[in-house]
Amino acid sequence: xxxxxxxxxxxxxxxxxxxxxxxxxxxxxxxxxxxxxxxxxxxxxxxxxxxxxxxxxxxxxxxxxxxxxxxxxxxxxxxxxxxxx
Amino acid sequence: xxxxxxxxxxxxxxxxxxxxxxxxxxxxxxxxxxxxxxxxxxxxxxxxxxxxxxxxxxxxxxxxxxxxxxxxxxxxxxxxxxxxxxxxxxxxxxxxxxxxxxxxxxxxxxxxxxxxxxxxxxxxxxxxxxxxxxxxxxxxxxxxxxxxxxxxxxxxxxxxxxxxxxxxxxxxxx
Numbered sequence: 001x002x003x004x005x006x007x008x009x010x011x012x013x014x015x016x017x018x019x020x021x022x023x024x025x026x027x028x029x030x031x032x033x034x035x036x037x038x039x040x041x042x043x044x045x046x047x048x049x050x051x052x053x054x055x056x057x058x059x060x061x062x063x064x065x066x067x068x069x070x071x072x073x074x075x076x077x078x079x080x081x082x083x084x085x
Numbered sequence: 086x087x088x089x090x091x092x093x094x095x096x097x098x099x100x101x102x103x104x105x106x107x108x109x110x111x112x113x114x115x116x117x118x119x120x121x122x123x124x125x126x127x128x129x130x131x132x133x134x135x136x137x138x139x140x141x142x143x144x145x146x147x148x149x150x151x152x153x154x155x156x157x158x159x160x161x162x163x164x165x166x167x168x169x170x171x172x173x174x175x176x177x178x179x180x181x182x183x184x185x186x187x188x189x190x191x192x193x194x195x196x197x198x199x200x201x202x203x204x205x206x207x208x209x210x211x212x213x214x215x216x217x218x219x220x221x222x223x224x225x226x227x228x229x230x231x232x233x234x235x236x237x238x239x240x241x242x243x244x245x246x247x248x249x250x251x252x253x254x255x256x257x258x259x
Contacts, residue, residue, distance in 0.1 A: 012185045016165045016177060017127070020135035020230075047135060047230040048175040051158045051167055 002074040003064040006081040014055035018084045023047045025080050031067025033077070044077075108238070108253040109172035111138075111152055112204055113245035115225060116145035120242045122226055127182045130226045135177055137237055138228030139251050146213040148180065149247040150202040151227060157199075160185070163192035163209060167230075168202065174254050175230040180211060182222040191215050205248055227251060 008014060014022070026033045026044040033044040037059055042049035044063065055061055063081075065073040113119060118141065125131050125140045150168065154176070158167040164184040168176045180192070191212040196202060216223055229235065235254040245251065 012162065012188075015160060015162070015185045016135065016179050017129045017185075020129060024134050047177070048157060048167055048169070051160075051177075054158065054160075056161070 001064055001066045002070040003062055004074055004078045005060055005062045006078065006085070007060045008055055008057050008085050010085045011057050013057050013059070014050065014053070014061075014085060016051065019050050020047055021084065022077075022080060023050055025076060026073070028076070029065070029067075029069050029073035031065045031070045031073050033063065033065045033073055036062045036064065106255065108255040109152065109170060109174060110204075110253055111170070111174070111176065111227065111229075111251050112149075113141055113247055113249045113251045114148045114151045114178055114208070114227060115141045115143040116147075116246050117141040117143040117225075118243065119240070119245045119251060120224070121239065122228060124242075125224045125226060126222055127224070127226070130179070130228065133228070133232075135179075135226070136175075136228035136230040137232040138176075138226060139239055139242075140224045140226045141245060141251070142224050143180075143213060146211055147207055147247075148178070148209040148211070148225075150204050150206045150208055151176065151178070151251065153202070153204050155199065155201055156196050156208075159194060159196065159198045161189060162187065163189045163194045164211075166196075166208065170254075172254060172256070173231075174235065177228050177230055178225065179228075180209065180223065180225045181216060182224065184216070184221055229254065 152170040154170040
């Protein structure tokens with residue numbers, strides 16, 4: 001399993017449009033990808049699950065990937081977070 | 086439900102029973118002009134990245150529930166919400182483009198997260214005039230984020246009012 005943490009800098013948090021792009025990015029990988037904040041976690045490949053997390057600016061999330069392409073997934077998703085959130 | 090109430094609901098287009106063919110109706114949430122999702126200026130929506138669906142360019146300022154379901158998510162900025170329909174469709178309604186930057190200004194919510202809603206119930210109000218004055222594109226996508234699970238039958242684009250059929254969803258055999 002690979003993971004990284006990221007603190008959201010976008011004042012609007014993890015809102016609809018960029019969340020859709022994030023989910024699309026996650027769906028490119030075969031491995032299981034999760035988004036967690038504290039006790040709560042969501043399937044990063046499902047827009048509804050991600051939006052339901054209501055991630056706000058200043059909050060720290062952890063992304064974990066498990067499966068064959070987990071290293072590539074974590075690299076791509078970390079870059080995505082840095083570019084968009 | 087009494088016969089009278091039932092008749093009243095039916096007149097308002099809120100009847101709960103699915104169509105005989107098993108499809109679920111997604112009604113227009115707004116008064117306005119409908120268009121295919123591929124016609125909106127916002128490329129993320131036009132490319133169906135958030136799901137397939139349609140958009141409504143509002144002429145009114147009140148947004149009503151397009152289906153019976155549950156409000157799964159209402160953003161703090163009140164410009165978008167997610168509704169899980171009784172038929173399992175994950176609907177995202179997003180009022181206008183870049184309206185997230187307003188942080189809720191010009192928007193009033195009439196529902197809370199987790200609330201059960203009925204088709205035709207008032208969900209949001211917005212100050213259309215003020216938004217247009219500030220230069221916002223108000224095209225409002227209504228998309229199904231799990232649209233791959235359904236066959237979507239879209240109504241022809243044109244004038245719509247709340248309760249009018251925007252599209253129908255027929256579950257695919259899984």
